[in-house]
Amino acid sequence: MNPGVAQPESSAAALVQVRGLHTRIGAKTIFDGLDLDVPRGSVTAIMGPSGTGKTTLLRHLTGQLRPDTGSVRVDGEEVTKLSRRDLFALRERIGFLFQNSALLTDFSVFENIAFPLRQHAKLPEELLRDIVLTKLQAVGLRGAAQLMPSELSGGMARRVALARAIVFDPMLILYDEPFVGLDPIALNQVLRLIRTLNHTLGITSILVAHELAAIQKVADRVYLIANGKLVAQGAPDELARQDSPWTRQFFGGEADGPVPFHYPAPDYATELGFREAHR
Amino acid sequence: MNPRPSYAIGTGLFILLGFAALAYLATQTTSVANIHSGDSYIVKARFQNIGQLKERAPVKIAGVRIGDVQSIQLEPQRMDALVLLSISKKYNEIPDDSSAAIFTSGLLGDQYVGIEPGGSPTFLKNGDEMVLTQSAMSIENLIGKFLVNGGPKSSSGSSAPASSAPPSSGKP
Amino acid sequence: MNANLRRNWLLQGVVSLGECGLFFVAVAGAVPKSLRYWRELCRQVWFVGAMSLVIVMTCGLFVGMVLALQLFNTLSIFGATSELGTAVALSLFRELGPVVTALLVAGRAGTAVTAEIGLMRATDQLDAMSMMAVDPLAYVAAPRFLAGIIAMPLLACVFNAMGIFGGHLVGVTWLGLDNGTFWGNMTSTVMLQRDILDGVYKSIVFGGVVSLIAVFQGYTAPPTSEGVAYSTTRTVVFSSIVILAFDFVMTAFMT
Ligand SMILES: Nc1ncnc2c1ncn2[C@@H]1O[C@H](COP(=O)(O)OP(=O)(O)O)[C@@H](O)[C@H]1O
Numbered sequence: 001m002n003p004g005v006a007q008p009e010s011s012a013a014a015l016v017q018v019r020g021l022h023t024r025i026g027a028k029t030i031f032d033g034l035d036l037d038v039p040r041g042s043v044t045a046i047m048g049p050s051g052t053g054k055t056t057l058l059r060h061l062t063g064q065l066r067p068d069t070g071s072v073r074v075d076g077e078e079v080t081k082l083s084r085r086d087l088f089a090l091r092e093r094i095g096f097l098f099q100n101s102a103l104l105t106d107f108s109v110f111e112n113i114a115f116p117l118r119q120h121a122k123l124p125e126e127l128l129r130d131i132v133l134t135k136l137q138a139v140g141l142r143g144a145a146q147l148m149p150s151e152l153s154g155g156m157a158r159r160v161a162l163a164r165a166i167v168f169d170p171m172l173i174l175y176d177e178p179f180v181g182l183d184p185i186a187l188n189q190v191l192r193l194i195r196t197l198n199h200t201l202g203i204t205s206i207l208v209a210h211e212l213a214a215i216q217k218v219a220d221r222v223y224l225i226a227n228g229k230l231v232a233q234g235a236p237d238e239l240a241r242q243d244s245p246w247t248r249q250f251f252g253g254e255a256d257g258p259v260p261f262h263y264p265a266p267d268y269a270t271e272l273g274f275r276e277a278h279r
Numbered sequence: 280m281n282p283r284p285s286y287a288i289g290t291g292l293f294i295l296l297g298f299a300a301l302a303y304l305a306t307q308t309t310s311v312a313n314i315h316s317g318d319s320y321i322v323k324a325r326f327q328n329i330g331q332l333k334e335r336a337p338v339k340i341a342g343v344r345i346g347d348v349q350s351i352q353l354e355p356q357r358m359d360a361l362v363l364l365s366i367s368k369k370y371n372e373i374p375d376d377s378s379a380a381i382f383t384s385g386l387l388g389d390q391y392v393g394i395e396p397g398g399s400p401t402f403l404k405n406g407d408e409m410v411l412t413q414s415a416m417s418i419e420n421l422i423g424k425f426l427v428n429g430g431p432k433s434s435s436g437s438s439a440p441a442s443s444a445p446p447s448s449g450k451p
Numbered sequence: 452m453n454a455n456l457r458r459n460w461l462l463q464g465v466v467s468l469g470e471c472g473l474f475f476v477a478v479a480g481a482v483p484k485s486l487r488y489w490r491e492l493c494r495q496v497w498f499v500g501a502m503s504l505v506i507v508m509t510c511g512l513f514v515g516m517v518l519a520l521q522l523f524n525t526l527s528i529f530g531a532t533s534e535l536g537t538a539v540a541l542s543l544f545r546e547l548g549p550v551v552t553a554l555l556v557a558g559r560a561g562t563a564v565t566a567e568i569g570l571m572r573a574t575d576q577l578d579a580m581s582m583m584a585v586d587p588l589a590y591v592a593a594p595r596f597l598a599g600i601i602a603m604p605l606l607a608c609v610f611n612a613m614g615i616f617g618g619h620l621v622g623v624t625w626l627g628l629d630n631g632t633f634w635g636n637m638t639s640t641v642m643l644q645r646d647i648l649d650g651v652y653k654s655i656v657f658g659g660v661v662s663l664i665a666v667f668q669g670y671t672a673p674p675t676s677e678g679v680a681y682s683t684t685r686t687v688v689f690s691s692i693v694i695l696a697f698d699f700v701m702t703a704f705m706t
Pocket residue numbers: 025026028030048049050051052053054055056057
């Protein structure tokens with residue numbers, strides 16, 4: 001139960017370590033005993049049907065949401081027990097790319113990226129400008145610095161959000177569905193950025209995504225979550241070859257399987273009135 | 280450093296405008312004498328009938344406002360009304376034999392306390408009582424007197440000061 | 452348990468009231484931290500106050516004018532039109548100024564604040580802030596709350612001044628009352644403490660209430676388009692009710 005004692009070596013190697021995670025939201029059980037490790041310097045993909053709780057898992061990792069029971073360790077710190085101040089300190093070392101970019105609509109692209117710097121570091125204006133432009137250059141949008149978020153396309157907004165997420169050179173970046181709604185060109189641009197950040201800066205990345213082809217290009221390891229539990233894990237190619245009902249449905253693209261095609265409903269014939277309901 | 284300095288300027292102007300409006304209201308729609316300030320002193324007066332006199336009604340000498348009515352209470356033993364007048368310290372040379380009367384401003388206006396200065400060389404101090412008082416005139420009384428006396432000869436206005444108050448009431 | 456609570460609208464009302472109270476405590480607690488973001492506070496005072504000036508001044512002018520017209524008719528029955536200035540000033544300072552200004556601000560700025568915060572919530576901007584280690588209560592909620600408290604009394608004073616101007620326009624310029632009588636009777640009756648400052652105190656309370664309701668509704672708006680729309684409506688409805696109820700209570704205590 002106590003991972004720090006039971007698996008000392010693994011906790012040293014893993015940047016993120018989740019043990020026995022249980023979460024309920026309202027009446028719904030989201031996690032029912034989830035265990036998960038993310039090694040330092042790796043790109044880890046998390047897959048699973050919609051509404052499984054992938055976003056919720058990322059929110060647990062940053063302490064935005066506390067689980068009912070279980071332990072979440074990030075860089076050796078028990079997130080579930082951190083004070084607000086320590087949590088904010090931890091978050092400065094984590095970049096988070098939101099599902100819908102979440103740029104501040106009142107500020108220009110430049111000010112959006114400068115925002116965390118202005119709040120936490122008292123930098124001279126020229127240095128701040130240099131940092132922001134460096135980050136924008138890294139995502140290829142230096143020319144768009146003075147645009148407002150409403151003037152950006154989806155892919156550009158995603159890249160600006162990524163520039164904002166890396167402004168403090170974080171140790172860990174969490175990507176929540178970074179490819180959704182992108183055209184193939186933008187998708188490949190974001191993919192390239194994720195890979196570059198991981199390879200050149202050694203930033204550990206956790207990637208929630210559904211695009212198998214993209215994941216195969218970038219991820220070292222894939223976790224497949226369903227019904228609040230880990231149902232499969234492994235390298236992307238290995239997982240695609242695995243013969244479990246989950247992987248078959250997920251990677252084989254079958255419409256029916258462990259995740260049913262039909263939403264739970266009473267018997268069809270009974271509801272149409274062809275057969276007496278069993279009393 | 281500042282991304283949008285225009286906000287700061289606009290906000291500053293707005294706040295100035297707001298305070299200018301407040302200053303305008305305070306100086307142009309009130310008179311300075313109306314400011315309730317701490318520097319006032321209390322004088323007592325007893326009336327047999329205060330009519331429609333209310334708390335905060337003006338106290339005037341020669342028609343000039345010098346203070347207001349602070350409180351009105353019934354004095355149970357004597358069954359008369361004890362009225363505390365709050366008078367501005369500016370007017371601290373009111374002779375102590377001055378008389379107080381309750382008047383009506385206009386025909387149907389509010390009632391106020393008018394002070395008729397006397398000739399004594401000593402002045403009213405905080406807590407003093409005015410001995411000579413005259414109650415409010417009620418129209419019913421006026422009409423009644425008119426009917427009984429059968430004419431306007433008996434002057435109604437200065438019917439002897441209703442001072443049932445003993446003259447010994449000077450200092451408590 | 453929870454589902455049962457939700458079904459009963461009365462209990463639901465008590466629950467929201469409690470939530471709003473707790474939210475007030477949280478926002479008030481974040482106020483000291485939010486003073487670091489004075490620039491944001493400045494921007495909100497600009498938005499709530501300066502941007503409401505046009506509507507407040509226009510309405511103040513018309514309210515003053517109509518007040519003079521109506522009161523002139525009533526006062527002339529008693530032959531007391533010389534008190535027109537007094538009547539206009541007292542009605543404005545003690546009641547109409549604070550209340551109408553608060554209703555206008557609730558409609559113009561309160562709704563905008565609710566919609567803005569609701570959309571920030573729906574587009575994860577609030578979460579993004581807390582991920583950047585910036586407390587959205589201190590950066591988003593508290594400045595808007597304070598801005599309401601600062602801007603409302605100033606707007607009410609502007610409203611009153613415009614109302615007096617409108618009343619003077621109708622009473623003196625149009626209906627031909629004597630200018631000296633108009634001002635003289637007003638100044639001899641109106642008191643700074645009792646009439647003007649009590650109105651200002653009312654405004655300060657209304658400013659806090661309106662901006663608290665607006666921020667709370669935005670913060671708790673369901674992250675959907677109809678959720679935000681519904682919360683915006685509720686800001687106006689709740690603000691109006693609470694303004695008028697507080698007005699009664701405060702008037703009862705002040706006089
Ligand atoms: N704030 C919330 N209130 C109520 N239910 C929520 C909330 N957040 C998430 N959920 C529920 O939790 C489940 C998991 O959500 P989420 O983590 O967003 O799924 P995913 O990202 O895997 O699609 C969903 O069924 C959703 O209804």
